[in-house]
Amino acid sequence: MEWQPDQATVDLIRHLALQNSLQYDGKGQAGSVISRIMGSRADLRQHGKHIAPLVAKAVAEANALAQSDGLDSISSILETEAPELLERKVQTRREGLPELPNLDGRKPVLRFAPNPNGPLSFGHSRGLVINGQYAKDLDGELILRFDDTDTTVKPPMLEAYESIPEQQEWLCGFSAHRIVIASERMEHYHDHARMMLERGFGYVCTCSGEEFKAFRVSMTECPCRNNEDSNNLQLWEKMNDPDGFQPGDAVLRVKTDMTLKNPALRDWPAARIQTNSHPRVGNKWRVWPLLDFQSAVEDHLQEVTHIIRGKDLMDSTRKQTLLYEHFGWKYPETIYWGRVKVHEFGSFSTSQMKRDIAEGKFSGWDDARLPTLSALSRRGIRPDSLRSFWIELGLTQKDIAVPLSTLYSHNTKIIDPDAPRLAFVRNAFPIVLNGEYPKSGKIQSHSDTEMPPRNYSIEEGVWIEQEDSGKSIRLKDLCDIDVDGNVESIDRSDKRPVVHWVAGGKPSTLTIADGQDLKIVEGILEDHSYPVGTIVQLERIGYAIIENDGLLMTHD
Numbered sequence: 001m002e003w004q005p006d007q008a009t010v011d012l013i014r015h016l017a018l019q020n021s022l023q024y025d026g027k028g029q030a031g032s033v034i035s036r037i038m039g040s041r042a043d044l045r046q047h048g049k050h051i052a053p054l055v056a057k058a059v060a061e062a063n064a065l066a067q068s069d070g071l072d073s074i075s076s077i078l079e080t081e082a083p084e085l086l087e088r089k090v091q092t093r094r095e096g097l098p099e100l101p102n103l104d105g106r107k108p109v110l111r112f113a114p115n116p117n118g119p120l121s122f123g124h125s126r127g128l129v130i131n132g133q134y135a136k137d138l139d140g141e142l143i144l145r146f147d148d149t150d151t152t153v154k155p156p157m158l159e160a161y162e163s164i165p166e167q168q169e170w171l172c173g174f175s176a177h178r179i180v181i182a183s184e185r186m187e188h189y190h191d192h193a194r195m196m197l198e199r200g201f202g203y204v205c206t207c208s209g210e211e212f213k214a215f216r217v218s219m220t221e222c223p224c225r226n227n228e229d230s231n232n233l234q235l236w237e238k239m240n241d242p243d244g245f246q247p248g249d250a251v252l253r254v255k256t257d258m259t260l261k262n263p264a265l266r267d268w269p270a271a272r273i274q275t276n277s278h279p280r281v282g283n284k285w286r287v288w289p290l291l292d293f294q295s296a297v298e299d300h301l302q303e304v305t306h307i308i309r310g311k312d313l314m315d316s317t318r319k320q321t322l323l324y325e326h327f328g329w330k331y332p333e334t335i336y337w338g339r340v341k342v343h344e345f346g347s348f349s350t351s352q353m354k355r356d357i358a359e360g361k362f363s364g365w366d367d368a369r370l371p372t373l374s375a376l377s378r379r380g381i382r383p384d385s386l387r388s389f390w391i392e393l394g395l396t397q398k399d400i401a402v403p404l405s406t407l408y409s410h411n412t413k414i415i416d417p418d419a420p421r422l423a424f425v426r427n428a429f430p431i432v433l434n435g436e437y438p439k440s441g442k443i444q445s446h447s448d449t450e451m452p453p454r455n456y457s458i459e460e461g462v463w464i465e466q467e468d469s470g471k472s473i474r475l476k477d478l479c480d481i482d483v484d485g486n487v488e489s490i491d492r493s494d495k496r497p498v499v500h501w502v503a504g505g506k507p508s509t510l511t512i513a514d515g516q517d518l519k520i521v522e523g524i525l526e527d528h529s530y531p532v533g534t535i536v537q538l539e540r541i542g543y544a545i546i547e548n549d550g551l552l553m554t555h556d
Contacts, residue, residue, distance in 0.1 A: 003047050005054065012037065013051070015082040017058035018065075022074045026066030030059045097391055100134055100306060102333045108140035109305045112168070112176075113147045113295065116160035118350035120167045122371040122386075126340065129390040130308055132172035143302055144168055144176035147295060148183045149288045151276040154351065156183070158279050167373045171383045180302065182294055183281050189289040192297050192327075193252055193271055197232040201255045201326040202270065204235035209248075216266050219259045225267065239273055239287050247273045254293070256322050264315045265322065268292065296320035304332045311336040311397050338397045344404040344515065345371040368513040368552060379513070380535045380545040380554035385411035408555040415535050415543060415554075420445040421454075423500045423526040424510060424538045424551065427466040433458070435487030437479040444477075454526070461485070462501040463524045474498045476539070500539035502526045509550035510538075525551065 005013070016036055021028035033055050038045050066074055078086050100108055110131040114124055135142040144165060148156040161181070169175050182189075196202025205212065205224040215222045227235070236252070238244035252271040260266050270293035277283050289297070295316070299307065307317075317334050324331045348371055356362050366374040376386070388410045393400070421444070442453035462475065472482045476498050480488040508525035511518055530536065534546045535554060542556040 003050055005047075005050070009041075009044065010054075011081075012041070013054050013058050014062075015078065015085055017055065017062040018074050018078055019082075019085040020059065021062035021066050022071055022078070026063055026071060028059045028063050030056045033059055097130065097133055097137070098395060100138060100333075101335070103138070103305070106305055108134055108138050109143065109303055110135050110140060110308065111143040111145050111180075111299070111302065111304050113143075113145040114164060115150065115154050115350075116146045116148050116156045116164060117154040118157055118354055119160055119163045119365050120171075120373045121348070121350065122342070122345060122373070122376065125171055125373060125386050126337070126390050127308070128168055128171050129387050130337075130395070132168075132174070133387065133391060134306070134308075135177070136172070136174065140305075141177040142172070142174075143178045143180055143304070145180040145298065145302075146182060147291060148181065148278075148280070149186075149189075149294050150291070151274050151278050151288070155276065156279050157354075161280075163374070170377070171373065171386060173383065178302070180298065181280070182289075182298065183278055185298070186281070186285050186288075188301060189271070189294055189297055190287070193287075193289070193293075194233070194236065196252070196254065196270070196326070197229060197236055199326070200229055203227050203232050203253055203255060204239065204250050205253045205267075205269075206235070206245075206250045212267075215258065216263050219266070221258050222267075225253075225255065236287075239271075242286065245273060247275055249273070252287070254319070254323055254326070262315065262318065265318055268319050270323075292316050292319045293323070296323050299332055300324070300327070300329050306333045306335065308335045308337070308395070311338055335395055336397055337395050338399040340393060341399070341401045342371075342404055342407075343401060346516075368511065369516055369518060378545070379552060380415060380543065381407065381411050382414045384414050404555075411555065412543070416537070417446075417448065419535045419537045419543060420451055420528075420530065422528055422530075422536045422538055423502045423505075424508065424523050424541060424544075425463045425465050425500070425502045425505070426510070426521050426523040426541075428463040428502070428524040429466045429469045430461055430463055431469065431481070431485045432461040433479070433481065433487055434485055435479075437487045454528075456503045458503040462503045463505060464499055464501050468497070468499040472496050475501045510541075510544060510553060511547075511550065512553040 013033070016033045017028060020033050030052070034052060037051060037055070038048070044051055062074065075086065112127050112131050114120060120128070132142050134140065146156075146161065146164070165176065165179060193202065197204070203225055204227065205222060207215070207222050207224060212222055235250060239250050239252070250273065251269045253267045254270050256265055256267055258266045269290055271287050271289045273286055274288045275283070275286060278285070309316075314336065321331045353362070353365070353370060353372070357364060357367075362370060365372050366378045368375055368379055385407060389407045392410075393402070437458075440455070440457040442455055445451045445454050464473070464475075470483055472480070474480045474490070474494070474496050478501065480490050480494065480496065482488060502524045505524040505526050508523060510521040510523060512521065530546055532546050532548055536544055536546065538544050538551070543554040544551040545554055
């Protein structure tokens, strides 16, 4: 016999459907209700194929009730039949960032620590916005730290030491309270390396990479781990001696436990030999700390209270916590976020962008196709927009994908009040106007009447877009014309298309970044006197920024 729900189950489905519809303003979702039912009633999980259509019907009925009789009608039903569900009546939208945990009356000290192998990009902006906002809101400190001790894989770029503080101030709205450059603090890392050796929780390992990998996999200790402290100190000096060990011959390791469940934590490396010249300190140092060691020591020295980072760095937290336990330090409060993917930006990396620029694929770091902050700024994306975008996403650990249009919507709210309207006619087509129409006049530049109007003067005809030709149209704020350009009296009930136009004007180009391509659109731009850098809204097209040689599209 086919399963049939009892009355209690029918009532449960109906009440949860009503609650869901109320919670989401008459737009309840069946999937959400099914999840709640299956989570609370294990006995119903085996009947999912029967439950799903019942839920779908109940949600549709609840949404229809909300639309016809209003949300109050749903509240009344639940108040009578299931008042306990009204406790979750409204899902309030979080404003701002969540509370910073475990402050204990302290002012927070936060850090943003980029590698200066290039300028900042969209991905960096999250760390800057979140850490900067907490520092600002809680009267704390933001440290800008250059993690520049890798001269092999990510060699630093001198220009980045100047551009990054400027971009940090542009995005956060204030200068960092402290700037720390790791390559100029090498004495501290060497001092702590020696402390590790002297206290017996570090050792110099001369095993090859393959040999140590075998020890790590088999959970056994390598022979170097049992070196005497004095021997480790001698080997350490040999690492620092140009006539001693060479790159790859030896590394400094942190003693942990070779039987730890996570292989990455087993006697992890803290420092290695690098002989590449550093652009700031040259060849002064041979032994350079690896990032997990350098960052851990610096966080302690700078008294960082909170670390906010991606969840992909959880292993870094685990490694550093083990190191802190050795030193007897208290590890900072750590908060993680998930990955945010913006499809339109693809999978750019700083090193790849650097190569592409060198090969001429892109014109520079501010090429409109790149996700760098300089490119976004050039396209008219305001720092306030990036801040509201990241703050709205918050600190969820879920991996999410968002369209670039989400950022654009934040930007529109900020730029629109000050963006005058202009007409740009693509693929310009001339038409002669026959009949009576105003030969000159003024057109609003914005719905904000305080913005000066645009003046126009028509001698014989106007420019329209090629696709608008050959049909009866309404020239916006001017007149109606038929297919031959004959002026007709305006009939507001007429549904003919309303098009923009340019009288006079000058040839111009509109550059549009379309993924990895740049589209150049030729046309006629309305005469104006706005300076370079002004963001305008092009009629029927979108927002653009005025550049020396034309217009650059910002977004729709």
